[in-house]
Amino acid sequence: MAVVTPIYLDNHSTTRVDPRVVDAMVPYFSTYYGNAASRTHVFGRLAEEAVDTARGQLAKAIGARTDKEIVLTSGATESDNLAIKGAAHMYRGKGDHLITVCTEHKAVLDAHHALEQEGFRVTFLPVQPNGLVDLTLLQAAITDQTILISIMAVNNEIGVVQPLAEIGKICKERGVLFFCDAAQGVGKIAIDVEAMGIDLLAFTAHKMYGPKGVGALWVRRKNPRVRLEPLFHGGGHERGLRSGTLAVPLIVAFGKAAGLATAEFAEETARIGALRQRLWDGLRANLAHIELNGDAVARAPGNLNVSFAYVEGESLLMGISDIAVSSGSACTSASLEPSYVLKALGVHDEMAHTSIRFGIGRFNTAEEIDYTVARVTEVVNRLREMSPLWEMVQEGIDLSTVNWTGH
Ligand SMILES: Cc1ncc(COP(=O)(O)O)c(C=O)c1O
Known part of the structure; x- marks a missing residue:
């Protein structure tokens, strides 16, 4: 379909x-x-x-x-x-x-x-x-x-x-x-x-x-x-x-x-849970350096909140503009702060800014999930190719050890 x-x-x-x-x-x-x-x-x-x-x-x-x-x-x-x-x-x-x-x-x-x-x-x-x-x-x-x-x-x-x-x-x-x-x-x-x-x-x-x-x-x-x-x-x-x-x-x-x-509770939660699993499995199979925010098990079936390292949050959202999602980044909210919920979990600002909340519901289909996996993969890969940080990571440099100021 x-x-x-x-x-x-x-x-x-x-x-x-x-x-x-x-x-x-x-x-x-x-x-x-x-x-x-x-x-x-x-x-x-x-x-x-x-x-x-x-x-x-x-x-x-x-x-x-x-x-x-x-x-x-x-x-x-x-x-x-x-x-x-x-x-x-x-x-x-x-x-x-x-x-x-x-x-x-x-x-x-x-x-x-x-x-x-x-x-x-x-x-x-x-x-x-x-x-x-x-x-x-x-x-x-x-x-x-x-x-x-x-x-x-x-x-x-x-x-x-x-x-x-x-x-x-x-x-x-x-x-x-x-x-x-x-x-x-x-x-x-x-x-x-x-x-x-x-x-x-x-x-x-x-x-x-x-x-x-x-x-x-x-x-x-x-x-x-x-x-x-x-x-x-x-x-x-x-x-x-x-x-x-x-x-x-x-x-x-x-x-x-x-x-x-x-x-419809039993049927619906099982179906939505399976779609969420499909989304997470697909993203994990295609992309390295992505993090799930929040407990993996004690979680409502329709929710997947993921941070994508080494991409710029606003560019990611713009890149997937044909998929309606919400983000932990400032650009979708009135405030300039990243999500207070992610901050409370100890998620760093960069990772909070690149987080996407996928909210799956009654009317979503497996085809839509597959499209989303493909689209997010394509955009994240493209943005990472443009990122000097990603290049350093690919060369095996541990970014936490880099002295950025040169002193
Ligand atoms: C946890 C929680 N509480 C309260 C609200 C507010 O609900 P309503 O939009 O019905 O006022 C929302 C919706 O954004 C919510 O997610």
Whole structure:
């Protein structure tokens, strides 16, 4: 089958909406357009029923006992803020200390920075060179003032999967709430909030073949009953935790996307995992001096984050412009710094600048992966041929021993 370019390999950034999801949501724009809070008539009741069905699908996708624990939001950024600020404000009387990890998403990190401005104390744990949290450091960081620990399921850049069940166990033993940002996790790795001892969990539709602008926060109701201070005040929707008219079509779509993710989980994760292996095997067979960033095993199936030594990051990205990927280099982001996640792993700036995040998803094919391997190989080889450093490496010179200044 001929490959159609551009190829989309940026499924951590967002995903294409599954056509089955589009079909499910369309009637809720113009046929069943009622307000889910308007229970006095059939339009409202039909909307409410559809929302309840979606809640059930969402609860099931994460192993929740009841759909009453699902709070619908506008996405993971809002869910992150509601969980972190909501818990911090509610439990302020119990303690003023929070723990998170320096490789979390900006929504989590900046919510903590905002709380620091209010006087909360935050520990930002480092990670090991493979990107995983050191559980001994986590244990040691907990004090009798600690009220919340926030650790993500799957990292959005390097795809590493944190040991959630172990973290949940530590949190339970120490009586601290555990919030997990699972935006990159639901549908990609097995998530079970009960088995993993999670108390709050954020997820979002557009990372799992649903539309942008809708997400959820799961809030534990029993053992313990978690209470939050809302971010928004108004009509008292979502049990007072998130006022605002529900986005019925988006919620129906989110539910459908979660239903598909649950039903197709085993087949899909195996298929995507095999494509990722094909990509990595192909690149490794063709190119020397490439490095995998993040743990090789504790990793979501669709993620491959690789640094290519002795090439220039921006030239590499330009060279493969018919493949949509993301990079740890400054040129794709607003900031001039290389990725803070790669830096936290101890990856040097040069290697961070030449890193590519390949995000494989539901709609990718083996042909696209083969095209990508061939294209990246061709461009890396071409750039290396132009590089004086590469010439020195080929001559057997160890670059770390070179005195560049001549003194
Ligand atoms: C780990 C993680 N958390 C939070 C978010 C934010 O999600 P949303 O775009 O739904 O606000 C993202 C998406 O970029 C993410 O990858």
